[in-house]
Amino acid sequence: MGVPVACHGRRTLGAEDRAIATVILKRGRSRPVVFRHPWVYSGGVDRIEGECADGDLVEVRDHRGQFLGRGHINHAARVRVRMAAWADGAEGGAAAGADTDLALGRIEERLASAVSLRDEVLRLGARTDAWRVVNGEGDGLDGLVVDRYGGVLVVQVGSLALERLKGPLLDVLARRLSPVAIYERGDPELRHEEGLGPASGWVRGADPGAMTVTEDGLRHAVDVARGQKTGLYLDQRDNRRRVRELAAGRRVLDACCYTGGFALAAAAGGAREVLAFDRSRNALAAAEANARANGLAVGFVAGELFEVLGDLARRGERFDLVNLDPPSFAPARRHLRHALAAYREAQGLACRLVAPGGILVSSSCSKHVGEDELVRALNEGAVDAGRSVSILERRAQAPDHPVAASCPEGRYLKCLVCRVA
Numbered sequence: 258m259g260v261p262v263a264c265h266g267r268r269t270l271g272a273e274d275r276a277i278a279t280v281i282l283k284r285g286r287s288r289p290v291v292f293r294h295p296w297v298y299s300g301g302v303d304r305i306e307g308e309c310a311d312g313d314l315v316e317v318r319d320h321r322g323q324f325l326g327r328g329h330i331n332h333a334a335r336v337r338v339r340m341a342a343w344a345d346g347a348e349g350g351a352a353a354g355a356d357t358d359l360a361l362g363r364i365e366e367r368l369a370s371a372v373s374l375r376d377e378v379l380r381l382g383a384r385t386d387a388w389r390v391v392n393g394e395g396d397g398l399d400g401l402v403v404d405r406y407g408g409v410l411v412v413q414v415g416s417l418a419l420e421r422l423k424g425p426l427l428d429v430l431a432r433r434l435s436p437v438a439i440y441e442r443g444d445p446e447l448r449h450e451e452g453l454g455p456a457s458g459w460v461r462g463a464d465p466g467a468m469t470v471t472e473d474g475l476r477h478a479v480d481v482a483r484g485q486k487t488g489l490y491l492d493q494r495d496n497r498r499r500v501r502e503l504a505a506g507r508r509v510l511d512a513c514c515y516t517g518g519f520a521l522a523a524a525a526g527g528a529r530e531v532l533a534f535d536r537s538r539n540a541l542a543a544a545e546a547n548a549r550a551n552g553l554a555v556g557f558v559a560g561e562l563f564e565v566l567g568d569l570a571r572r573g574e575r576f577d578l579v580n581l582d583p584p585s586f587a588p589a590r591r592h593l594r595h596a597l598a599a600y601r602e603a604q605g606l607a608c609r610l611v612a613p614g615g616i617l618v619s620s621s622c623s624k625h626v627g628e629d630e631l632v633r634a635l636n637e638g639a640v641d642a643g644r645s646v647s648i649l650e651r652r653a654q655a656p657d658h659p660v661a662a663s664c665p666e667g668r669y670l671k672c673l674v675c676r677v678a
Contacts, residue, residue: 278307279316280330280338287319290326290340293663295349295399297328297338305330311452312417314341329418333452339399339416349399360418361425364398368433371396375657387470387479388657389491390434395659395667403430404487406470406479408437411487414456415447431461438462440481446588457482469550473498475521476550478543485515485540485584492654493518493582496620496672499652500580501526503616503674507577508532510569510610512603513562517544517555519580519618524553528578531555534565566606575612585623593625597634600626605638608646611677617646624669631671639677650674 282290286301297317309315309330317325317338326343340349348363371391375381381388390410391403400416410430414420427439443456468479472494481488500509500519504526511520514533521544524531533555535541541557548555558565562583583603586596604619611617621631628651639646652672653660660667 276307277314277316277327278305278309278330279318280305281322282317282319282325284320287323287325290317290319290343293340293343293347293349295340295394295661295664296336297340299335299337302337312421329416331417331451334417334450336450339418341418349397360422361429364401364422364426365429365433367391367397368429371398372433374659379656381657385470385472385494387472387477387489387491388494389655390657392658393667394661394664397661401426402487404491405434405436406468406481406488409465409468409481410434410436410439411481412439412441412460413444413447413487414441415444415451417451417453420451420453427460436462438465442481442487473501473522473525475525475547477516477518477521477547478550480543490515490518490582492622492658492670493620493672494655494657496618496652496655497522499650499674500578500618503578503618504528504531507615508575508612509578509580510576511580511582512566512607513581513583514544514557515540515582517547517557519582520544520555520557521547521551521553523578523580524548524555525551532558532576534558534560536561562603563606566603566610570606570609574610576610576615577612578616578618579607579611580618580620581607582618582620582622585621586626588623590625596623596626597630600631600634601638601641603638604635605641608639608642608644608677611644613678615677617675617677618672619675620670620672622670624666626671628671631673635673635675645678647676647678648673649676 281303282301283303311331313330314327315330316327324344326340328338328340330338342348375388387406390405391398391401393399393402400419402413404411414423439461441456441460469476470479479488497518501522504523507528509523509528509531511533514520514535520531520533538559541559545557586599607617653668654670
């Protein structure tokens with residue numbers, strides 16, 4: 258048997274001398290854990306030996322009893338165990354061990370590493386004052402997302418282990434990053450999966466009111482409490498810059514524009530005309546205000562994705578560049594078939610609107626839709642439209658959203674830059 262790593266700390270159930278429970282995996286389900294995948298799914302668990310409550314530290318072993326590591330169990334979640342340490346001595350998520358001081362020490366170490374990446378390697382401060390400070394397992398802090406908007410932090414806590422450390426965790430963020438305020442914006446779906454209740458509101462400092470951030474010289478108003486994501490689609494930053502580079506002299510359509518990020522980038526890049534639409538009138542009002550604040554000419558209309566694309570196609574409109582960035586069609590895996598049909602239809606309609614030789618930039622933010630599946634839907638949609646497509650670039654989320662090699666699921670954003678013939 259392997260040698261257990263040292264994981265000390267306070268338990269959540271029973272007396273201090275109660276033996277740690279053991280999670281035994283099914284035959285053939287240990288390989289991801291051996292190679293440091295941070296999650297043990299409920300479907301991979303054969304049985305649990307011993308008593309444990311949600312949040313307790315447990316041992317994880319394969320079907321032969323070989324020790325693989327330790328993690329925190331949550332009977333309510335599909336991710337049954339979030340790994341805290343592996344048999345080879347590597348440490349996992351932020352709460353590696355239940356002891357508060359040890360866990361917070363690891364959080365501080367990994368937070369310092371995450372900040373260093375953004376400041377010293379990516380040097381984001383030269384381009385913007387809004388970026389992702391912590392990206393969950395990509396920064397070794399599974400269950401934690403932190404975004405910065407100027408002096409305000411927006412925090413998402415998505416694991417039971419971190420939820421129990423939330424107060425001290427917020428103190429660490431306040432001490433290390435010196436924000437004027439911290440807003441907690443819990444992801445309802447993720448928290449529900451973890452058996453956690455809703456969580457949102459100002460948890461440190463006071464609401465600073467209207468906020469504006471700058472990205473590549475463009476000003477964006479941000480509403481961290483009511484906007485999409487944590488206020489702005491920070492993951493699309495580099496893809497917005499790419500559209501800006503491609504837009505010069507082109508007629509551009511931005512579908513599902515939200516508050517106008519891609520539309521503003523295209524206009525700033527020298528597009529000869531930009532038309533943008535979204536279903537949300539509140540988002541369009543913000544987009545129009547952003548365009549005015551930046552002195553950019555953009556036309557905005559309200560409408561549903563398929564209705565507007567279909568209407569433009571029937572009218573024979575053509576654009577030199579179409580940006581297609583719809584909301585996730587697959588919020589859960591059970592929606593995958595519907596989502597692929599929707600991506601096929603949307604990309605087919607978009608292809609009809611691209612002038613011959615023009616550019617289609619197509620994005621999917623659904624973690625349940627793989628890049629190959631998106632490409633297949635693109636090809637099928639293009640065939641439906643009587644067009645052919647060549648993929649010029651396969652892009653992803655900006656590098657302040659790093660992906661752990663052990664957890665490729667972290668690469669959720671797919672962005673295809675294509676030429677439509």
